[in-house]
Amino acid sequence: xxxxxxxxxxxxxxxxxxxxxxxxxxxxxxxxxxxxxxxxxxxxxxxxxxxxxxxxxxxxxxxxxxxxxxxxxxxxxxxxxxxxxxxxxxxxxxxxxxxxxxxxxxxxxxx
Numbered sequence: 001x002x003x004x005x006x007x008x009x010x011x012x013x014x015x016x017x018x019x020x021x022x023x024x025x026x027x028x029x030x031x032x033x034x035x036x037x038x039x040x041x042x043x044x045x046x047x048x049x050x051x052x053x054x055x056x057x058x059x060x061x062x063x064x065x066x067x068x069x070x071x072x073x074x075x076x077x078x079x080x081x082x083x084x085x086x087x088x089x090x091x092x093x094x095x096x097x098x099x100x101x102x103x104x105x106x107x108x109x110x111x
Contacts, residue, residue, distance in 0.1 A: 002049040003083040010078040011045055021071035029065060031058020
């Protein structure tokens with residue numbers, strides 16, 4: 001998980017670059033299982049990223065990928081602070097067919 005604070009004057013540009021990187025990473029990298037981004041409602045320049053990878057090697061591959069490196073370079077002056085939080089998932093659940101319904105799928109407990 002990452003906790004970021006973005007320069008408010010550059011927030012729209014940051015979100016566009018982030019969306020491009022997230023979409024490309026999920027589409028192109030088999031080891032990227034999930035990338036979610038959120039803004040804190042009261043302070044929209046505070047962004048949280050929840051990322052799930054198939055393995056540590058998949059994460060290490062991701063941070064060397066062209067789309068991630070482009071994101072890092074493009075947003076370097078937009079990011080005021082960055083804190084990485086190493087987390088241990090307990091249970092990951094999602095609908096298999098998105099918001100339209102479908103069977104719920106859970107993975108876990110994850111070790």
